[in-house]
Amino acid sequence: MPKFGKREIKNLKKVIHSGNFADHAGGFMDDLRCDFADALDAKHAICGATAMLLMHAIPPAIGAGAGDEIICDSVVQFHGIACLHNNVVPVWADVRPDNFLLDADKVEEKITERTKAIWVTHLWGFPAEVDKLREIADKHGIYLLEDCAHALTTKYKGRYLGTWGHVGTFSFNMGKQLPTGEGGMAITNDDALATELNKRIIFGESPEVLSSNYRMTEFQAAVAVAQLTRIPGYMRKYRKGKAYLDEVVAGCEWLDTRAQAEDCTIAPYHWSCLFHGERAGIEQGVFKAALMQAAGGRFNTGFTQRPAYIYSLFRDPASYGLKGWPFGYEGEMQTHEGLCPVAEDVIPRIVCTNNMVKPSECKRKAKLLRKAIALAESGTVEPLEYSDIERAVLAVVEEGGQMEPSEVIAALDERGLAHLDEHSAFAIMEGLRDRYPYKLSHAGPRKFQYHELA
């Protein structure tokens, strides 16, 4: 839904005519730093090439390094990756069953003498319990870091997300609330931390610390300055759309609206609810088939199906690119199944769809969701069956463990079962990832793993 028009074009023309496409005094990046910090009541705003790169720079900026630990919520992987890039061990903590955000009551038990920070993700624009988390961080003298990639201009108990922690990061990639192609922003009220972060994302002529070039360009900043003025309008529309979808779920006893903390705003990103068909004797496979029948591919069920720590990235030292886990780590990396039982139970229950569309599109999706609910309750829908080729692909991956489409093609050829091209093999595997019962999940962007999930 983002709109790019006269404001963006005017700014971009200005950049071209200036002939200076990098950060410079009086350029758009100066404006962006000021406007962004003002918009979120923060003292410092630090521009970066992407949110992920800013996140890479955070552990060293707070003094976390080899063998230290950072507590991460367990649904998504971004903070965990930023930890590994710095030889810091992500310690996964469980989430709440009603909103799949970090459960503040599960954090303290994970703190050890090696813990340097708590890293919380405000997934899909819902605020986690940052007041409690900040209290825990302060009590133990550690940092609170906020991944606000989906949570632009979201308030929790009167304060913007990103300012509850010592630092908050925002993403400007094309799927985000403020899209500029690529780009990111970190905000902090801590002068020393701002200096430490800046040192690590801009190389300079004589670098003082191990740093890199994670700079934003003036093109990104020019678009961001214009987009920032559009954010209140986007949010109004996304919230209107969200209300249509919430209303449908409010009338269904076996779908739960995602719980929202009191005294907060939401920055809609993906809309979601939670499947609890067991309350009404409705199988998930039936609901999934009903959703497909009523709404085509508009809704996803099960999200990634599994918590981030189960990705091979965090389990297999080979993917980490070293012979072992972080140098000097004296603990034991915990990534076993059952580590975060709530996350493992709740992720497959997630039903979600993009909320960052026109309200009329959300209204349409709400109508289709209502239809799917009625179909599932009618008792006339059967769970989707696997086709022959889907069964063959599943069998090959079950045997192979983790496979890319090209490996599946070779295995099918070898067995004389079917010949697929790369595109079809990938599409079938992607389709299977979204089928119930879940048997395939991602093990990488183009790699899939087999598993049985109840």
Ligand SMILES: Cc1ncc(COP(=O)(O)O)c(C=O)c1O
């Ligand atoms: C929760 C979360 N954190 C961090 C990032 C990284 O953002 P970027 O693409 O700007 O590096 C993303 C991007 O999808 C994200 O969804």
